[in-house]
Amino acid sequence: MIIAFDDTDSRNTGMCTTYLGALLFEELQQYGPITDDPLLIRLNPTIPYKTRGNAAVALQIETSKPEEVISHVIGRVENFAQFQDENTNPGVVFIRPEQFESCRTELANFFLETVQQVIPIDRAKEIIARNKIEARGYKNGRGLIGALAACGAVLAGQWDYTYELLAYRQPDNWGTLRRVNEKSIWEADNVTYPETWDNVDVANNMVVCVPHSVDPVLYGIRGKNKDTIRKAANMILGEAIERSLLYRTNQGTDMHLIPASFIEDLQDLHSYTIELKVTTVPHTIEGGHTFFKAADKKDKNIDCAAFEPTKNFRELVRKLIPGDLVILSGSMKDGTLNLEKLEIKRLEPKFELVNPTCPSCGKRMKSAGKNQGYRCRNCKTTASEPEIIEIPRDIEIGIYEVPPCARRHLSMPLIRKEQNSYIHPSR
Ligand SMILES: [Zn+2]
Structure with a gap:
């Protein structure tokens, strides 16, 4: 039954x-x-x-x-x-x-x-x-x-799954501050990662497997291998637990993401994966939320957001420029796509205007004054137009994700994917 x-x-x-x-x-x-x-x-x-x-x-x-x-x-x-x-x-x-x-x-x-x-x-x-x-x-x-x-x-029967071991506090302790030795969690993570994940957030220097809510959970250890999960749990020191249970779960599977092709098909309260082209330079508002627009193949635009809780993920988003081809994963809320994963498919070349090079000595010319063009002080050579040079992009092609501290239960951590240079797991 x-x-x-x-x-x-x-x-x-x-x-x-x-x-x-x-x-x-x-x-x-x-x-x-x-x-x-x-x-x-x-x-x-x-x-x-x-x-x-x-x-x-x-x-x-x-x-x-x-x-x-x-x-x-x-x-x-x-x-x-x-x-x-x-x-x-x-x-x-x-x-x-x-x-x-x-x-x-x-x-x-x-x-x-x-x-x-x-x-x-x-x-x-x-x-x-x-x-x-x-x-x-x-x-x-x-x-x-x-x-x-x-x-x-x-x-x-068949669906992708992971496991989570949930350890519960003694009822007397419910609602009080959790006493867990953080060092032991970092050690457990060090020993069992990547077969367990989201115990800690390395980039943001946080323990994330211990909740802060009033519920009876002391910690949760997520992973793909039951024995490794138990090993990690056994390494964690802290207040006595009342009981624990290792659940099989659809967490960490991306099961919530619906593949989509066009922005007109996206509805609020649903989560999608969609390929788009960035159309505006990302900007950050007060509070630290970063926004940009991206367009589909019908040239319809949508607002995309990396909110403040996604922490260092926003730094990556801020490096996007118009023309970048991206596959975005996230949830629709109030007509905005809230990002949880970002795959950079193609980077638009980025150009910069610089002072032209002197043809005689090879050094950069100096400005000769406003609207006066450029000249080399040594060689007395002149040029009227600046030089356009391509500057390197400071991001790489590949898949990126929000850090563990901002991860949704259902989001698949990139560490679950095959390891190659194309994957940039967040830890
Ligand atoms: Zn010169």
């Missing part, structure tokens, strides 16, 4: 859907074995009413006591969900083994849709009713969307 739930957490009071997942992962084993990795599914990151991470959880259990499992899960959700938060609208879904085949294709497609699109609650309720799926939605039932999507992820 598949058990999935979503939207039990609250931005204000802590609690966390993944913590409930870890708790149930342990408790449900009294009813039978958990038969697969627990799943942590990230949904469309641009949805405005999401809680912190827009995450749903699914567990798969083999049991001869499905009714007991269902009542246990519902009891736990009702105990733990932060109902008082108006933005918390829990949903729980149960899919029995005999329903797997009839639901598989529809829910697998639904999973992809929830990561890329904006899904109305009624759509989830309609699927649940038509397939006679056992489900419980609380308040407006929005959590049913993520819960159903997480079931789809279980049934989908």
Whole structure:
């Protein structure tokens, strides 16, 4: 049986859907074995009413006591969900083994849709009713969307994935300052990178695997290899943890990015990858946000942004000039493409006007005065026009990304791609 739930957490009071997942992962084993990795599914990151991470959880259990499992899960959700938060609208879904085949294709497609699109609650309720799926939605039932999507992820079979080990704090410590030895995190990263990633942000000298929110997570270790992730977690020193769970997840897969060709096809609250040509010199406004315009093959322009939290990524963006051919990845918000990745396909040659060279001695001539052209003081040679020279671009062709401190859960770190000179991972 598949058990999935979503939207039990609250931005204000802590609690966390993944913590409930870890708790149930342990408790449900009294009813039978958990038969697969627990799943942590990230949904469309641009949805405005999401809680912190827009995450749903699914567990798969083999049991001869499905009714007991269902009542246990519902009891736990009702105990733990932060109902008082108006933005918390829990949903729980149960899919029995005999329903797997009839639901598989529809829910697998639904999973992809929830990561890329904006899904109305009624759509989830309609699927649940038509397939006679056992489900419980609380308040407006929005959590049913993520819960159903997480079931789809279980049934989908093939999709790209990574892992994240989440370690949870002792309840007495929830809401207090986290006590973690930062040096031990840098050491764990040093030993396990690049098989784990986003533990630290080297360029910005920050630890990023320890959240600052009020939730029970002490740290999260992301990577592709379970053993290496556990090794990293074991190296981290700090306050005692209550429990931990290693989730399989669609984090770090770029699953949210929709390939697009034309700006007219881009919609707010969706994320895209699109090839464009830079048309304006990037400029930075107060607050440190950097903007430029880029055009598609129909010469339609769009505003592109690298916001202040993307830190050193903005320095790269500021080096772009009109004519550069780029493939941009990011989310559409208020008609602006918010960048998370940047591939430079072709660099426009950059020219500069300089004083002309003296044909006799080879040195640069000096200005002879305003509108007077140029002359060489030694040789007395003159020239009327400046010289145009190509100056080297201080960026290279290749793919770049925002630093770990600004990374979205769903964004694929470049370190996951094949290593070659074309890839410029941010660490
Ligand atoms: Zn000269």
